[in-house]
Amino acid sequence: MASTPQRPVALPDPRSAAVPAEEGDLRGLFGESTALFASMAGPVHLLEAANPAFFTAIGRTAERTGLPLGQLMPELADQGFITLLDRVYRTGQPYIGRNARVLLGEGTQLREAFFDFTYEPRRDVGGNVMGVRMIGVETTQVNHAQRLTAEHRALLEQIARQAPLEEVLEGMAKAIEDLSPGVLVSVLLADDDGLHLRHGAAPSLPAFYNQAIDGIATGDGIGSCGTAAHRRQRVIVSDIATDPFWDDFRDLAERANLAACWSTPILGRDGHLLGTFAMYHRVPRTPVEADLALASVFAGTAALAIERHHAEQARLTAEAGERAARNDLAFLLKASTTLSSDLHYTQTLERLAALCVPALAPLCAVDVVDEGRVRRIATAALTADAQQRLASYRPVYDADDDAVARVLSSGLTESARRTPTGPGPWQDLGVTGYLCVPLTDRGQTFATVTLLATGDHVLDGHTVALAEELARRAATAAANARQYTQRAALARDLQAGLLLPDVPTLPGAELATYYHPAGEGLEIGGDFYDVFPLEDGSWALMLGDVCGRGALAATTTALVRHTARAVASFLPGPEAVVQAVNHALIKRHGSHGTGFVTLIYGHFTPTAAGLEVELVRAGHTLPLHVTEDGTHPLHLDGPLLGVLPGPRLASRRIGLAPGESLVLYTDGITEARNSANELFDEDRLIQALTPPPQRAPAVLDTLTAAVRSFASGREIDDDQAVLVLTATRPGTNT
Numbered sequence: 001m002a003s004t005p006q007r008p009v010a011l012p013d014p015r016s017a018a019v020p021a022e023e024g025d026l027r028g029l030f031g032e033s034t035a036l037f038a039s040m041a042g043p044v045h046l047l048e049a050a051n052p053a054f055f056t057a058i059g060r061t062a063e064r065t066g067l068p069l070g071q072l073m074p075e076l077a078d079q080g081f082i083t084l085l086d087r088v089y090r091t092g093q094p095y096i097g098r099n100a101r102v103l104l105g106e107g108t109q110l111r112e113a114f115f116d117f118t119y120e121p122r123r124d125v126g127g128n129v130m131g132v133r134m135i136g137v138e139t140t141q142v143n144h145a146q147r148l149t150a151e152h153r154a155l156l157e158q159i160a161r162q163a164p165l166e167e168v169l170e171g172m173a174k175a176i177e178d179l180s181p182g183v184l185v186s187v188l189l190a191d192d193d194g195l196h197l198r199h200g201a202a203p204s205l206p207a208f209y210n211q212a213i214d215g216i217a218t219g220d221g222i223g224s225c226g227t228a229a230h231r232r233q234r235v236i237v238s239d240i241a242t243d244p245f246w247d248d249f250r251d252l253a254e255r256a257n258l259a260a261c262w263s264t265p266i267l268g269r270d271g272h273l274l275g276t277f278a279m280y281h282r283v284p285r286t287p288v289e290a291d292l293a294l295a296s297v298f299a300g301t302a303a304l305a306i307e308r309h310h311a312e313q314a315r316l317t318a319e320a321g322e323r324a325a326r327n328d329l330a331f332l333l334k335a336s337t338t339l340s341s342d343l344h345y346t347q348t349l350e351r352l353a354a355l356c357v358p359a360l361a362p363l364c365a366v367d368v369v370d371e372g373r374v375r376r377i378a379t380a381a382l383t384a385d386a387q388q389r390l391a392s393y394r395p396v397y398d399a400d401d402d403a404v405a406r407v408l409s410s411g412l413t414e415s416a417r418r419t420p421t422g423p424g425p426w427q428d429l430g431v432t433g434y435l436c437v438p439l440t441d442r443g444q445t446f447a448t449v450t451l452l453a454t455g456d457h458v459l460d461g462h463t464v465a466l467a468e469e470l471a472r473r474a475a476t477a478a479a480n481a482r483q484y485t486q487r488a489a490l491a492r493d494l495q496a497g498l499l500l501p502d503v504p505t506l507p508g509a510e511l512a513t514y515y516h517p518a519g520e521g522l523e524i525g526g527d528f529y530d531v532f533p534l535e536d537g538s539w540a541l542m543l544g545d546v547c548g549r550g551a552l553a554a555t556t557t558a559l560v561r562h563t564a565r566a567v568a569s570f571l572p573g574p575e576a577v578v579q580a581v582n583h584a585l586i587k588r589h590g591s592h593g594t595g596f597v598t599l600i601y602g603h604f605t606p607t608a609a610g611l612e613v614e615l616v617r618a619g620h621t622l623p624l625h626v627t628e629d630g631t632h633p634l635h636l637d638g639p640l641l642g643v644l645p646g647p648r649l650a651s652r653r654i655g656l657a658p659g660e661s662l663v664l665y666t667d668g669i670t671e672a673r674n675s676a677n678e679l680f681d682e683d684r685l686i687q688a689l690t691p692p693p694q695r696a697p698a699v700l701d702t703l704t705a706a707v708r709s710f711a712s713g714r715e716i717d718d719d720q721a722v723l724v725l726t727a728t729r730p731g732t733n734t
Contacts, residue, residue, distance in 0.1 A: 034057075034138065035137055036134070036137065037134070037353075038050040039134075040134070044068040058073060059105045068702075084097075092129050093121075099114050114140045120284065142562050151178075159403065160275070169201035185277075187202070187302055189306065205258075206256050223246055224237045225263045228263040261281075262278065264295045266303045275306060293474055330467060338351050352378065356467070369445075387605040392425065417433040433457065436685065446475075447475070449467065506531075511725055512697045515721045515724050528546070529562070534569050538605040541725060543600075544620065577650050578616045581597075600618075616636070621666065625663075626663060631686045637650055669720050685706075696724040704722065
């Protein structure tokens with residue numbers, strides 16, 4: 001190979017401050033193109049002249065001429081280059097080679113190079129070929145740069161499509177090792193705290209070596225990588241055998257046949273440590289500029305891949321957290337709905353146990369304090385056998401070795417990754433951990449929910465937080481259910497005390513009554529009725545409606561009933577009794593209510609013809625007289641009671657023949673509404689009783705059935721009360 005002298009083409013110094021760092025790295029990789037020249041004479045291709053770039057390219061430090069090229073470079077013969085020179089010399093035809101691969105040197109000095117060159121004949125004045133001239137440019141670094149660019153582009157594409165970080169780093173390491181024969185690449189990743197380095201990729205290093213350095217600390221003097229990570233600077237160790245940084249790892253490196261290590265820190269855009277990029281060699285070696293540039297380029301690429309990975313992991317973690325939060329919220333919302341769907345204390349706690357399995361644990365038990373003892377009120381399990389075994393155990397309230405007893409006493413959650421202390425079917429159930437959470441109302445723990453883990457199930461912190469929130473909601477629902485049950489029972493008992501405990505047996509008459517409170521029965525209604533005997537053998541009856549509901553309504557109802565019962569036998573008739581009731585209402589204490597009352601009051605006496613009835617109406621709905629001819633309202637005038645003293649009242653007498661009925665009702669009947677918001681009203685009531693039934697129960701059943709059908713299941717918003725009095729044959733007691 002020979003060439004003609006040409007001016008070298010020089011690129012700017014990549015270390016110049018005017019050149020960006022990235023451009024400097026690339027120029028260091030691409031190198032500076034230099035023209036080669038050699039002139040050879042005769043058929044043996046005697047080297048007559050060559051420029052220094054030629055000798056540098058072929059790896060000969062001494063510029064030797066006057067030797068045949070085949071003797072100076074014997075490696076060219078087997079590669080066909082001497083044959084090409086022979087052909088050019090013989091034919092006089094030039095030869096052009098593009099990116100030709102040439103192996104230069106021998107043994108350990110052998111290197112791969114690429115050249116663009118031209119062989120052209122040298123002629124004398126007579127035109128005869130006297131030799132061959134070679135002009136060329138080494139393209140080794142350009143070729144390597146092209147391969148580097150292709151590999152780099154492939155890595156960037158992997159990063160862009162979010163390939164797994166392990167795949168990107170492994171590919172990068174192999175690409176560098178292909179580009180730089182003899183190099184062994186290792187990438188270590190920094191922990192979040194930046195204090196330790198973890199294995200990332202090292203395809204050519206021994207597995208035992210990778211395992212040994214996985215997790216090494218960062219710090220000054222801890223190998224090449226630990227020191228580079230600590231200093232945030234490149235660390236060059238050209239000879240591991242003598243460098244103090246490797247004192248603690250020298251034997252390990254010797255076992256792995258490693259002699260040099262150059263480590264470059266991988267830093268994020270904000271300067272924080274992401275890892276290290278190391279290039280190992282099996283012989284002591286100092287890096288050249290191209291080595292350092294290669295390390296910088298790929299350290300930057302690794303940083304991009306790692307930051308992209310961290311961003312993706314953060315996104316996935318955030319999405320997972322958001323999904324978990326949504327799932328937790330959905331679970332708690334469903335739980336709240338389920339727990340409050342029925343105001344029943346026991347069923348609420350049974351639902352709590354069912355909600356926990358399997359969502360929170362494979363086993364669950366709910367225990368309550370009942371009259372100084374612990375009662376297991378609910379259990380849930382994945383199998384019927386496990387549930388039966390769990391239900392069979394009863395905690396002891398004052399046992400020191402029982403988790404339920406301790407939580408009931410302390411009001412604090414208790415959790416452990418072991419079986420609960422104290423007796424229990426733990427071995428049979430395969431329990432490996434437990435979580436006991438208190439249910440508290442107004443600072444008082446009244447129950448616990450115990451979750452039991454089996455097998456590999458773990459009751460972690462997330463489960464604890466979810467169980468405590470669920471217990472808080474369950475405690476509120478259970479307390480509300482218990483309070484509702486107590487209030488409903490109280491209202492029911494008080495209401496019963498304001499109505500007839502039993503329907504009395506009446507001479508010559510049949511009686512039927514109906515009462516239905518509005519809403520859920522938590523408050524005492526304002527409707528009432530009563531029937532009681534008088535001293536002269538007649539009977540009194542009343543049906544009324546107190547303004548309002550609750551305790552004050554109960555007080556007013558009791559005042560009306562007890563006043564009427566107290567004075568009825570001593571006053572001349574219904575009108576006087578109603579006046580007495582009105583007087584009592586006017587004189588009542590303000591704390592006992594001020595609401596008005598509507599009332600139908602009357603006396604009835606059995607006769608040979610049926611019943612003789614005398615009625616007084618005070619602002620109430622019109623009573624109905626049910627006869628064979630139909631149902632007729634009885635028109636009576638009279639104002640509300642409890643508003644004005646001495647109201648003007650009038651009584652009316654009617655006779656009830658056997659089979660005829662007197663119907664008294666409150667406005668909750670006539671003001672019942674259907675889905676179209678229409679009132680049931682008096683006309684529909686009269687129509688419902690046509691044709692008229694002959695007995696009191698039949699009249700009542702017909703009336704109430706008509707109201708229910710009209711309302712079509714719509715919730716009533718007012719109390720309903722009905723009293724039906726039917727005359728029977730003389731002498732009949734019903």
